[in-house]
Amino acid sequence: MLSVGGWSGSNTFTGLVATDTARADFVSTLDTALNDYGFDGLDLDWEYPGKAGATNDFDVANDLNNYLDFFKSLREKIGNDKLISSDTSSGPWVGADGKPSSDLSGFGDVLDFITIMTYDAVTYSSTATGPNFAFDSSCAPSTQQFSFAASVQSWTDAKFPASKIMLGLASYGYAWKVAEFKDGGGVEGATSGIYQTATGTLSAADGSKSYDKIMSDKDMDYTFDDCSKTPFLYSSSSQMLITYDDPDSFAIKGAVAGNGLMGCSLYAALTQNKDGTLRDAAKKVC
Numbered sequence: 001m002l003s004v005g006g007w008s009g010s011n012t013f014t015g016l017v018a019t020d021t022a023r024a025d026f027v028s029t030l031d032t033a034l035n036d037y038g039f040d041g042l043d044l045d046w047e048y049p050g051k052a053g054a055t056n057d058f059d060v061a062n063d064l065n066n067y068l069d070f071f072k073s074l075r076e077k078i079g080n081d082k083l084i085s086s087d088t089s090s091g092p093w094v095g096a097d098g099k100p101s102s103d104l105s106g107f108g109d110v111l112d113f114i115t116i117m118t119y120d121a122v123t124y125s126s127t128a129t130g131p132n133f134a135f136d137s138s139c140a141p142s143t144q145q146f147s148f149a150a151s152v153q154s155w156t157d158a159k160f161p162a163s164k165i166m167l168g169l170a171s172y173g174y175a176w177k178v179a180e181f182k183d184g185g186g187v188e189g190a191t192s193g194i195y196q197t198a199t200g201t202l203s204a205a206d207g208s209k210s211y212d213k214i215m216s217d218k219d220m221d222y223t224f225d226d227c228s229k230t231p232f233l234y235s236s237s238s239q240m241l242i243t244y245d246d247p248d249s250f251a252i253k254g255a256v257a258g259n260g261l262m263g264c265s266l267y268a269a270l271t272q273n274k275d276g277t278l279r280d281a282a283k284k285v286c
Contacts, residue, residue, distance in 0.1 A: 001039060001040055001041050001042065001043050001083065001085070002030075002033060002034060002037070002039040002041070002042050002043065003042075003043040003044075003045055004030070004042065004043070004044055004045065005044055005045035005046050005047075005087075006045045006047075007045075007047065009045070010045070010046050010047060010048070011057045012057070013046045013049065013057075013063075013067075014049075014057050014058050014059050014063055014066075015057070016070075017063075017066040017067055017069070017070040018059070018062070018066055023066070023069060023070045023073050024073065026070065027070070027073045027074050027077050028077070030042055030074065030078075031074075031077050031078055034078060034082060039082075040082060040083055041078075041082040041083025041084055041085065041112070042074070042078075042082070042083070042084055042085070043084075043085045043086065043087065044071075044084075044085070044086045044087075045086070045087040046067065046086070047087060047088065047089055047117065048089055048093075049063040049064055049067045049093050049094075050063040050064050050093060050094040050095070050096075050098070060094065060096065060098050061096045062096070064093055064094065064095050064096065064101060065096070067093075068106050068107060068110075071084065071086075071107065071110045071111065072106075072110055074110075075110045083112045083113075084110065084111050084112055085111060085112055085113050085114060085115065085166075086107075086111055086114050086115075087114070087115050087117060087168075088114045088115065088116050088117065088155075089116070089117060090116055090117055090118050090121065090133070090146060090151040090154075091151065091154045091155075092104055092154055092155055092157075092158040092160070100154065100158065101158055102157070102158055102159075103158060103159050104155070104158045104159055104160045105159040105160065107160060108159070108160045108161045108164060111164060112164065113164045113165065113166050113262050114155075114160070114164060114165060114166065115166040115167075115168050115265040116151055116152070116155060116165060116166070116167065116168055117168045117267075118133045118148055118151050118167055118168045118169070118253075119132045119133050119168050119169065119170035119267060120132065120133075120170070121133050121134075121144070121146050122144060122174065122243070123174050123207070123208075124174045124175060124176065124201060124202050124203075124204065124206075124207020124208055125201050125207070126174075126176075126198065126201070127197070127198050127201070128141060128143065128144070128187045128190075128195060128196065128197060128198060129176050129178060129187075129194065129195060129196045129197075129198055129232075129241050129243060130144045130194060130195050130228075130243065131194060131225070131228040131230035131232075131243050131245075132170045132172075132173065132174065132230070132243060132244070132245060133146065133147075133148065133151075133168075133170070133253075134146060134147050134148075134227075134228035134229070134230065135147060135148055135149075135228055135229035135230070135249070135252055135253050135256075136227050136228060136229065137150070137228070138227060139185070139190060139191045139192035139195070139225075139227035139228065140189075140190060140192070140195060140227075140228070141185075141187045141188060141189035141190045141195055142189050144195070148167065148253055148256045149256060152165060152167070152256060152259070152261065162259070162260045162261055163260060163261070163262055164262055165261045165262055166257075166261070166262050166263055166264060166265045167253070167254065167256060167257050167261060167263070167264045167265070167286070168264075168265055168267055169245065169250060169253065169254060169264050169265065169266050169267065169278070169282055170245060170266075170267050170268070171210070171211050171245075171266055171267060171268050171269040171272040171273045171278045172208060172209060172210050172211055172214075172244065172268060172272045173209050173211070173214050173242050173243055173244025173245070174207055174208060174209070174242070174243060174244075175202055175206065175207050175208075175209055175240055175241065175242045176196075176198040176199075176200070176201060176202065176207070176240075176241050177198060177199045177200040177201075177202065177239050177240065177241075178196045178197070178198060178199055178234070178239055178240070178241040179199040179239050180197075180199075181193070181196060181234055181236065181241070182196065191227075192225050192226075192227045192228065193223060193225065193232075194223075194225040194227075194228055194230060194232050194243060196241060199239065209242060209244070210268075210271070210272035210273070211244060211245075211246070211272050211273040211277070211278060212272065212273055212274060212275075214233070214242055214244050217233060217242070219235060219237075219238075220233035220234060220235045220238075220240070220242070221233065221234050221235065224248060224249075229249050229252040229253060230243055230244075230245065230249050231243070231244060231245070231246050231248065231249060232244070245278070246278075246281075247277060247278065247280075247281035250278060250281040250282050250285065251281060251284065251285055254281070254282050254284075254285040254286045255285045257285070257286045258285065258286075263286045264282050264285075264286035266278060266279055266282055
């Protein structure tokens with residue numbers, strides 16, 4: 001699959017799909033690339049049409065309809081023998097009113113599947129620690145009310161077929177400095193220890209940690225949070241807290257895909273977990 005876009009690569013999509021001429025040019029370019037290099041299909045990673053992601057280049061009034069028109073043109077051009085997919089936000093794309101769309105059935109007609117980004121809801125830059133994405137958010141503060149089931153439900157409520165939804169699973173974690181660890185949660189409204197007030201946020205290099213790197217940290221105390229179904233490590237001496245996913249959390253979170261979904265997609269697994277431990281765990285349930 002050829003993937004186009006990404007968090008930092010979506011700043012031209014609005015213009016690329018804005019007019020009939022622009023869409024036709026974009027479709028032609030993509031069709032040529034697919035044929036010249038023998039790709040099986042195309043994955044479009046425009047995560048936030050109609051709203052700001054890593055860029056302010058968006059058109060809330062027109063992005064969603066233009067994006068659908070683009071996918072229709074692309075499908076007509078490349079036919080049904082090649083795959084078309086899209087990486088999406090954990091909740092439905094927004095419509096012209098800036099609110100989550102209630103009808104994305106048109107996208108379901110032309111896309112083979114979407115991968116909802118059920119990860120990165122909490123990162124190293126957050127002022128409160130938490131799971132990459134929670135299985136259950138009933139123990140979370142008000143600022144972290146998201147869960148796998150709610151994310152899937154929001155897409156199916158928007159009339160996107162469950163059978164074309166892939167769950168996103170992350171093969172990395174995030175770290176923070178936490179000077180004072182509180183067992184029952186250190187953030188207002190939280191009732192679980194995975195939620196702590198960060199004493200300081202780290203750089204991307206220090207705050208993002210691969211699964212393999214996390215597994216090499218032997219001098220930290222391990223806890224599996226029974227509410228969010230997410231493991232975390234903490235060291236009182238280094239004041240470091242790391243949240244991540246492992247085979248045990250994958251077994252629970254990935255099992256959501258068994259409720260009529262297409263399956264799971266592991267993000268960055270080839271580079272973040274080289275022995276395939278997480279891949280093998282996901283395959284058992286997804």
